[in-house]
Amino acid sequence: xxxxxxxxxxxxxxxxxxxxxxxxxxxxxxxxxxxxxxxxxxxxxxxxxxxxxxxxxxxxxxxxxxxxxxxxxxxxxxxxxxxxxxxxxxxxxxxxxxxxxxxxxxxxxxxxxxxxxxxxxxxxxxxxxxxxxxxxxxxxxxxxxxxxxxxxxxxxxxxxxxxxxxxxxxxxxxxxxxxxxxxxxxxxxxxxxxxxxxxxxxxxxxxxxxxxxxxxxxxxxxxxxxxxxxxxxxxxxxxxxxxxxxxxxxxxxxxxxxxxxxxxxxxxxxxxxxxxxxxxxxxxxxxxxxxxxxxxxxxxxxxxxxxxxxxxxxxxxxxxxxxxxxxxxxxxxxxxxxxxxxxxxxxxxxxxxxxxxxxxx
Amino acid sequence: xxxxxxxxxxxxxxxxxxxxxxxxxxxxxxxxxxxxxxxxxxxxxxxxxxxxxxxxxxxxxxxxxxxxxxxxxxxxxxxxxxxxxxxxxxxxxxxxxxxxxxxxxxxxxxxxxxxxxxxxxxxxxxxxxxxxxxxxxxxxxxxxxxxxxxxxxxxxxxxxxxxxxxxxxxxxxxxxxxxxxxxxxxxxxxxxxxxxxxxxxxxxxxxxxxxxxxxxxxxxxxxxxxxxxxxxxxxxxxxxxxxxxxxxxxxxxxxxxxxxxxxxxxxxxxxxxxxxxxxxxxxxxxxxxxxxxxxxxxxxxxxxxxxxxxxxxxxxxxxxxxxxxxxxxxxxxxxxxxxxxxxxxxxxxxxxxxxxxxxxxxxxxxxxxxxxxxxxxxxxxxxxxxxxxxxxxxxxxxxxxxxxxxxxxxxxxxxxxxxxxxxxxxxxxxxxxxxxxxxxxxxxxxxxxxxxxxxxxxxxxxxxxxxxxx
Ligand code: HEM
Numbered sequence: 107x108x109x110x111x112x113x114x115x116x117x118x119x120x121x122x123x124x125x126x127x128x129x130x131x132x133x134x135x136x137x138x139x140x141x142x143x144x145x146x147x148x149x150x151x152x153x154x155x156x157x158x159x160x161x162x163x164x165x166x167x168x169x170x171x172x173x174x175x176x177x178x179x180x181x182x183x184x185x186x187x188x189x190x191x192x193x194x195x196x197x198x199x200x201x202x203x204x205x206x207x208x209x210x211x212x213x214x215x216x217x218x219x220x221x222x223x224x225x226x227x228x229x230x231x232x233x234x235x236x237x238x239x240x241x242x243x244x245x246x247x248x249x250x251x252x253x254x255x256x257x258x259x260x261x262x263x264x265x266x267x268x269x270x271x272x273x274x275x276x277x278x279x280x281x282x283x284x285x286x287x288x289x290x291x292x293x294x295x296x297x298x299x300x301x302x303x304x305x306x307x308x309x310x311x312x313x314x315x316x317x318x319x320x321x322x323x324x325x326x327x328x329x330x331x332x333x334x335x336x337x338x339x340x341x342x343x344x345x346x347x348x349x350x351x352x353x354x355x356x357x358x359x360x361x362x363x364x365x366x367x368x369x370x371x372x373x374x375x376x377x378x379x380x381x382x383x384x385x386x387x388x389x390x391x392x393x394x395x396x397x398x399x400x401x402x403x404x405x406x407x408x409x410x411x412x413x414x415x416x417x418x419x420x421x422x423x424x425x426x427x428x429x430x431x432x433x434x435x436x437x438x439x440x441x442x443x444x445x446x447x448x449x450x451x452x453x454x455x456x457x458x459x460x461x462x463x464x465x466x467x
Numbered sequence: 468x469x470x471x472x473x474x475x476x477x478x479x480x481x482x483x484x485x486x487x488x489x490x491x492x493x494x495x496x497x498x499x500x501x502x503x504x505x506x507x508x509x510x511x512x513x514x515x516x517x518x519x520x521x522x523x524x525x526x527x528x529x530x531x532x533x534x535x536x537x538x539x540x541x542x543x544x545x546x547x548x549x550x551x552x553x554x555x556x557x558x559x560x561x562x563x564x565x566x567x568x569x570x571x572x573x574x575x576x577x578x579x580x581x582x583x584x585x586x587x588x589x590x591x592x593x594x595x596x597x598x599x600x601x602x603x604x605x606x607x608x609x610x611x612x613x614x615x616x617x618x619x620x621x622x623x624x625x626x627x628x629x630x631x632x633x634x635x636x637x638x639x640x641x642x643x644x645x646x647x648x649x650x651x652x653x654x655x656x657x658x659x660x661x662x663x664x665x666x667x668x669x670x671x672x673x674x675x676x677x678x679x680x681x682x683x684x685x686x687x688x689x690x691x692x693x694x695x696x697x698x699x700x701x702x703x704x705x706x707x708x709x710x711x712x713x714x715x716x717x718x719x720x721x722x723x724x725x726x727x728x729x730x731x732x733x734x735x736x737x738x739x740x741x742x743x744x745x746x747x748x749x750x751x752x753x754x755x756x757x758x759x760x761x762x763x764x765x766x767x768x769x770x771x772x773x774x775x776x777x778x779x780x781x782x783x784x785x786x787x788x789x790x791x792x793x794x795x796x797x798x799x800x801x802x803x804x805x806x807x808x809x810x811x812x813x814x815x816x817x818x819x820x821x822x823x824x825x826x827x828x829x830x831x832x833x834x835x836x837x838x839x840x841x842x843x844x845x846x847x848x849x850x851x852x853x854x855x856x857x858x859x860x861x862x863x864x865x866x867x868x869x870x871x872x873x874x875x876x877x878x879x880x881x882x883x884x885x886x887x888x889x890x891x892x893x894x895x896x897x898x899x900x901x902x903x904x905x906x907x908x909x910x911x912x913x914x915x916x917x918x919x920x921x922x923x924x925x926x927x928x929x930x931x932x933x934x935x936x937x
Contacts, residue, residue, distance in 0.1 A: 168706075237714050237735035237748075381887035389880040397736050400747035400866040401668065402876060403659070405546040407506040414499045421495050428488040458506060 250386020257379030644889025661872030750864030
């Protein structure tokens with residue numbers, strides 16, 4: 107079999123796992139839970155196979171050493187690797203804490219990443235490396251960054267769960283915060299799904315996709331009516347989440363996940379992710395840039411956003427350790443950190459370059 | 468707060484401000500927020516680009532005004548603006564003062580090894596366990612020592628009035644991790660400043676066969692290197708038949724005081740360093756000129772071989788024959804259009820080709836394109852013309868840098884790594900075990916404290932207790 111077939115299996119399985127974990131959360135049927143875990147294991151093994159095969163395919167094609175041909179060279183491959191790290195970290199937590207309820211929060215992140223690959227139609231073929239990317243430093247840089255991203259994503263999931271679990275009533279700031287954040291997250295997912303159903307086209311590059319298709323069926327539609335409808339729809343969606351969010355809270359509460367455990371998991375993931383990100387993301391990134399371009403830091407948007415991300419998590423650690431921030435306040439920082447992370451990873455490549463490229467050429 | 472600070476000298480007030488974590492959080496936020504603006508506004512580009520960008524946010528009529536306001540605030544080159552640099556300096560001062568403020572206390576703690584402590588202190592420890600062993604106190608002491616050793620603690624012993632106390636600690640120096648981390652940030656900033664003030668960042672385009680003793684910053688400014696650098700050759704390799712470069716490299720020679728001192732092949736990711744100046748392979752280009760030489764290896768039908776070097780318009784003779792070839796056309800990047808007509812598709816040496824007219828005894832025989840990247844085109848009816856190189860027509864684009872601060876930055880990075888490891892993955896744990904005679908039995912009380920990751924220590928002590936009770 108080829109890597110793409112294994113990858114296809116794993117994509118479908120992750121989506122199924124997402125559905126199964128959410129059903130498990132809602133119905134609390136332990137058989138469903140076991141099914142959800144089993145699907146996730148199958149998906150994970152299959153994705154691992156896909157990764158190894160692609161590695162070999164890349165190696166055969168590029169005629170470079172094994173280390174240099176790890177398939178981590180473009181946005182597509184990196185997103186796939188991100189999902190892999192995330193699921194690995196999740197499975198470790200599932201085994202260690204013997205609690206499956208987190209799955210309903212982690213698998214949607216994986217699902218969203220995979221869906222994004224498909225609807226953005228980003229190039230999936232193996233592309234040979236331009237010389238600047240042929241560096242072992244770059245490799246450790248990418249791998250470690252993604253491990254840290256996976257940690258930060260889990261901190262986001264446990265942070266949102268914490269907020270949902272501890273918010274008291276619908277008028278409290280925390281309650282509004284988490285319902286709105288979750289609402290935005292799901293609305294974006296939904297809007298991308300509608301784009302996909304409407305256009306069903308594959309474009310060559312992510313830039314082109316952003317320009318011509320992203321949210322074109324909804325928020326950026328040519329018809330003013332559609333745009334209005336989309337915003338009203340999104341608002342209504344958020345209202346519903348806000349109105350019925352307490353159900354969500356009850357469900358989480360029914361799994362005996364204590365707020366303390368969630369808080370601890372959030373902290374632990376950030377405490378692991380932060381040093382890994384510092385070394386892998388910032389230091390190795392700088393060393394690579396130094397070797398390849400003769401400059402270890404040049405304030406380009408990607409570097410700057412990595413630094414912002416670093417500051418956000420340093421903020422988290424210091425506020426928690428020294429100001430004694432606990433509870434919702436600190437969980438909210440973890441949630442905001444995740445949005446900075448997504449922006450560092452995708453927004454810089456897609457939105458900023460799109461913004462800068464508009465109308466200039 | 469305010470009462471306490473009233474009447475303090477200004478210097479104390481400033482000290483207090485800079486050692487406060489609240490202030491640090493404000494500085495974190497300010498640096499982050501302004502940096503975001505800097506990623507949206509393109510830095511150091513022509514004004515038109517950013518006016519266009521601003522049009523998208525504030526509309527056509529306000530964009531020029533918005534541009535002027537932002538420009539006067541330095542946002543068009545903000546990472547070099549005085550206020551951004553000032554923010555970074557405040558950040559550095561913040562870290563230094565805040566660390567100095569707390570260091571003495573921590574230092575005392577680190578200087579002092581663990582000591583036996585009286586009962587009331589033991590009672591106040593965060594972790595406490597007790598067990599009664601049915602052995603005499605000496606046996607018990609040995610057992611406890613052995614168990615502590617198993618979890619990695621080497622215990623000291625002290626004879627107290629009411630019994631025997633064993634005590635041990637681990638990771639005392641990990642408390643310094645935080646300070647190493649903070650210091651490293653300072654080092655990195657210092658390294659960056661040293662680089663800015665005592666280094667330079669320029670470029671140099673060198674045609675094959677030429678040399679230079681200066682590099683350039685911008686269009687005008689020349690930086691003397693103090694030696695000569697010569698490009699002997701340059702070469703690009705492509706992926707298969709595509710124009711995607713796989714690797715490109717230059718063969719460089721350093722000539723210092725008239726002597727060739729270094730010869731090295733550099734590539735992207737593999738620079739050459741000499742006397743503190745580093746040359747990075749960064750780009751390349753094509754520059755047609757009449758001194759460039761075509762290099763051919765000629766092989767006649769009966770296997771005779773000869774290497775020749777020719778200029779444009781010159782002729783060669785196939786070895787051992789009367790057949791001559793004249794270079795009558797050249798293209799750096801040849802392609803055929805749909806009707807088979809050749810044309811040049813790029814001003815780069817993507818697919819160098821020569822058009823050669825062959826004659827025998829001065830009489831026209833045939834003419835053909837010979838392509839450097841396609842050996843099958845080398846074959847002619849009267850032998851083989853191997854097109855080796857068109858030497859002297861490509862230039863190598865070198866990034867030239869001197870940065871005497873870079874090692875400080877790297878040192879800072881190493882310290883930061885060690886510091887972060889110590890602060891997140893190590894902890895300072897202390898264990899005291901009190902052994903008391905209790906009618907031929909021994910009462911063992913374990914007390915312990917740790918500065919973080921308490922659960923792990925609790926688990927270890929649980930293990931000790933379990934083993935002792937067997
Ligand atoms: C982005 C820059 C900074 C980084 C990466 C950083 C890193 C760290 C780390 C990793 C810790 C240990 C946290 C833990 O154990 O959970 C720490 C603690 C601390 N940081 Fe920072 N820090 C930074 C900036 C600052 C600044 C500007 C201040 C000044 C107010 C500061 C004050 C402190 C203090 C007082 C501690 C606790 C020390 C102790 O436990 O005795 N940090 N820092």
